[in-house]
Amino acid sequence: MHLTLAITGASGAVFGREALRALEADERVARVHFVASENALRVLAEELGVSGRNDLVEKLLGTAPAKTIQHSDADIGAAIASGSHPSNGMIVLPCSMGTLAAIAHGLADSLIARAADVTLKEGRPLLLCLRETPFNRIHLRNMTLAAEAGATIFPCIPAFYNHPVDSDEMARQFVFRVLAHIGLAQPGAYVWKEEP
Numbered sequence: 001m002h003l004t005l006a007i008t009g010a011s012g013a014v015f016g017r018e019a020l021r022a023l024e025a026d027e028r029v030a031r032v033h034f035v036a037s038e039n040a041l042r043v044l045a046e047e048l049g050v051s052g053r054n055d056l057v058e059k060l061l062g063t064a065p066a067k068t069i070q071h072s073d074a075d076i077g078a079a080i081a082s083g084s085h086p087s088n089g090m091i092v093l094p095c096s097m098g099t100l101a102a103i104a105h106g107l108a109d110s111l112i113a114r115a116a117d118v119t120l121k122e123g124r125p126l127l128l129c130l131r132e133t134p135f136n137r138i139h140l141r142n143m144t145l146a147a148e149a150g151a152t153i154f155p156c157i158p159a160f161y162n163h164p165v166d167s168d169e170m171a172r173q174f175v176f177r178v179l180a181h182i183g184l185a186q187p188g189a190y191v192w193k194e195e196p
């Protein structure tokens with residue numbers, strides 16, 4: 001699979017890091033296109049103590065990436081900005097209300113918004129893992145608009161019935177649900193009442 005992972009300036013940078021790690025480790029994934037918005041950099045520094053721009057993927061993985069290419073959010077000429085480039089879908093995790101608005105209204109003025117726009121026009125899976133609370137009516141309307149255009153609204157709402165031992169485990173299990181939704185069921189994913 002060829003997938004795009006975008007991280008935006010919503011809280012929940014740990015979700016993005018866990019998604020990146022899982023995609024890098026997954027043998028079914030050949031290529032990951034990674035984009036962090038300018039505001040994601042601020043939240044990454046705030047929440048994970050990870051700063052910098054150019055070697056962000058390596059910092060998040062803790063090792064050099066084998067299959068992940070990082071693009072600048074300003075680079076609207078990157079491969080993923082065109083529908084001619086093969087892709088199996090895009091995950092925005094975490095997705096801010098600002099990026100949701102841009103996608104819902106087709107602004108396409110950043111690489112993340114453009115790649116999402118392309119994903120929708122090509123009828124490919126687009127998962128928007130939103131994080132905000134509470135929602136105002138603009139958020140709710142934008143969610144409906146994006147869903148009507150084909151996006152899956154997949155809010156960052158982790159489960160508790162799997163008894164996560166810490167926030168990293170909680171984030172990892174949430175990410176496993178996201179990846180299962182896009183066809184990448186993960187080993188180690190909690191399954192409710194799994195058959196022996």
Ligand SMILES: Cc1cc2nc3c(=O)[nH]c(=O)nc-3n(C[C@H](O)[C@H](O)[C@H](O)COP(=O)(O)O)c2cc1C
Nearest residue numbers: 008009010011037039040046096097098099131132
């Ligand atoms: C520490 C921090 C946490 C934030 N958390 C959220 C959040 O959970 N949801 C959200 O929509 N915006 C959040 N924001 C605000 C966004 O970063 C801001 O609206 C930004 O313009 C989003 O830009 P982007 O979508 O291009 O990344 C947060 C900002 C900071 C600094």
